[in-house]
Amino acid sequence: MAHKKLNLPEKNCIVCGRPFAWRKKWEKVWDEVKYCSETCRKNLSDTATIKSEKS
Known part of the structure; x- marks a missing residue:
């Protein structure tokens, strides 16, 4: 029987x-x-650069 993946923590x-x-x-x-993800x-770093340019 397969393991059910219920109630796993999320972030x-x-x-x-x-x-x-x-x-x-x-x-x-x-x-x-x-x-x-990887x-x-x-x-x-790309996201941080974009956010700092908007400020």
């Missing part, structure tokens, strides 16, 4: 704002996870 990505759910590979570092992690 919002600090770059794109989309919600993402807990993963087994993040089990020990869940408090430190900030990004939904792409968002790499785009953080």
Whole structure:
């Protein structure tokens, strides 16, 4: 029988704002996870630059 993935903790990505759910590979570092994907992690500097230019 397949494992049901109900009631997993979620966070919002600090770059794109989309919600993402807990993963087994993040089990020990869940408090430190900030990004939904590697792409968002790499785009953080681009987003920060855009936000600072608007100010």
